[in-house]
Amino acid sequence: MADVIRPRTLKGFRDFLPEAAIAREALIATAVAVYRSYGYAPIDTPALEYAEVLLGKGGAETEKQTYRFDDHGGRDVAMRFDLTVPFARFAAQHIGELGTPFKRYHVGPVWRGENTQRGRYREFVQCDFDTIGTESVLADVDTLLVTHDMFTALGFSRFSVRVNDRRVLNGLLERLGLAEHATAVLRALDKLHKVGAAKVAEELAFVPGADESRVAAILDLAGLVGTNEDVLAALPAVVEGSATGEAGVAALGEIAAAVTAAGVDPARIVLDLSIARGLDYYTGMVFETFLDDLPDIGSCCSGGRYDDLASLYTNQRLPGVGGSLGVDRLLTAMEELGLVEGRRTAATVLVTVFDDPGRMDAVALAAQLRRAGIAAEVYPDVRRLGAQLKYADRLGHRLALIAGPDERDAGTVQVKDLASGDSEVVPRSEFVAACRRRV
């Protein structure tokens, strides 16, 4: 035996075999179709950029995780660790040509050399969508409707897109004299679902000036539940007198009205004042998406509104709103909920090959099926039928065509349903119709 290089992938990296790749491709195709139906257009940016461009804003943690090296020309380069920073750079560079409003989606791999414990990968696909250059609540509405339509199209029936607006809490904090501690409050509230109200109250007590009644007022707001109408009825009192808070409440009211106008079940897009999203970055609407059947998996699509996307690269202010789909998390969820077909092939029909004279016949049958829009694969080798059917069974073809010497003499084809096991013999002129009936 010759010495060979041991075939292996790097720690934290993975191959996608057909079953997983087909599931991921279907998920992304669904997301893309929904993005497009709302007028989001695709863009792409390089995997490699100047490290200065990618890391300009990043903290020490980002820098530590980034794959960074000197290229052949001695340039200090890095692999992108998300799609947000490249989008900011892209927007600053091209916004004059693109014009506003500008709606884009971007699907692509990103790389983070982080600790691979806890099932994290060092390479994963992000799937982001944003509208920039407008402060209109209609762009927020698009973001939420896209998320709703996407989860519906993926086959989820029990989910909720949970919506808040940062300005409501900010309005309350203004009233409580705690405006300057908004970030600390947000970080505490962001853990509410994980650790519960009592622990959050303990953390809030450390915020300077946050006495018991103020902590209670904050937790009361975060605890507001009910129908969208109930929540909207309770909010004005919370923010009374704060222009910021009132703007937030008005925006939530418009979002609820738009959900109704779009004919969407209001149980799928709900106001939830506990949604915090700890990132300083967001300034208005924020949202997360949860699956009723898998609450512990966390948010599967999140995002919000920001004041200025690209301040690092341009003095032109670019407000916007967008979201990011958790591709890996959703795939895990879809698998657990039985929403993935688990096929290893994209073909519907396997055309078996009985003998040498049957080979050209198989090519002809498959071509006819494809012209009718039915994906058909020809088994390449003359092997016993059992082996060919086992292959179809393993890969997940729905039907097998069998045309041996008897069928050829009789001018017929046998159509075998691989799930039920039953089969029918039809005239050659009718086999396409017979296949179509069964798929």
Added chain:
Amino acid sequence: MADVIRPRTLKGFRDFLPEAAIAREALIATAVAVYRSYGYAPIDTPALEYAEVLLGKGGAETEKQTYRFDDHGGRDVAMRFDLTVPFARFAAQHIGELGTPFKRYHVGPVWRGENTQRGRYREFVQCDFDTIGTESVLADVDTLLVTHDMFTALGFSRFSVRVNDRRVLNGLLERLGLAEHATAVLRALDKLHKVGAAKVAEELAFVPGADESRVAAILDLAGLVGTNEDVLAALPAVVEGSATGEAGVAALGEIAAAVTAAGVDPARIVLDLSIARGLDYYTGMVFETFLDDLPDIGSCCSGGRYDDLASLYTNQRLPGVGGSLGVDRLLTAMEELGLVEGRRTAATVLVTVFDDPGRMDAVALAAQLRRAGIAAEVYPDVRRLGAQLKYADRLGHRLALIAGPDERDAGTVQVKDLASGDSEVVPRSEFVAACRRRV
């Protein structure tokens, strides 16, 4: 003004703005649909691998062009420079689980730090398809039919997939006593289309033992033209007595028969004994694809059959056959031939917004269109109609919906065709049908 980081990409790298990204996405979606219709399944592999794995076989040139560095764990890693080497590693690692025959496609970016003169990029997408684990000519046939179907689906009507089999030339060289110089002969023949027969004859004359009559015999073979029948009639005499050559001629005969069986115009898949493809790698069928209207652009889809994919990583022999689509080259060709729509949006309809009360109405109208399968975008801001229509014109929407106070009072909607400029006012109950008629 605050100091900003200058937004820019690295030399040899590029952004895809919506117009280019939409065109590329459409091209890839078409290729993927054709691959799937033949039973090829998607796979994916990491962008980063052990340098040893990727470079095990590469020559000095490959090594010089490869982005290679030490990762956080001190591992010697590299970015993939093609999809073939990762596929070989993937196949060696997983073939036990995958089984044979195995048909895969793989679409993904690759990176080469090469000289960027001549319009070459350092990051580009490859789009490969292969069948491994079988020596059947039916797998060769699939490869050629996929290529044919892909070019047809992309809108090309004047193209040819030009097919040869290495074994025919090898058979002739056996007869001429030049078998050991096959590689040198191939390299010379590979230039035939660029430099012409006289220059190739000059180069062939340097091959030891290649006298004038032998050079003439080689060039006669490469010059064989005519219908597939003519070529097949002439070949047996060329390879007479050589088992290798006869196997090649038989394979070409079966390919021609399969093209007919599949109902494909034989002018689209033609036997062409001048196709050499200089790579040592190929051992049987080889093919290239040319556009009649842009001959100088070169082959837009090429490939062939190889004896053993993954010998570097496993002792299991994996013969196969496949091809690779020239994504950038094809996009250039499609643009030159007017096969690209040049739109900057994926949405068909722009729903304009006239005034504040009209905003929720716009959300409702757009939702109705989307439910009918028509992509609809809501303009987010209340601006004068002229500005909104200019936006639609710039992006490439086909229709605009206008529902101002007059239309709302009358229970109507105005549907404006942006290409022709004409418009009609229809009852609200009919606007979806009116839009559908016009797209």
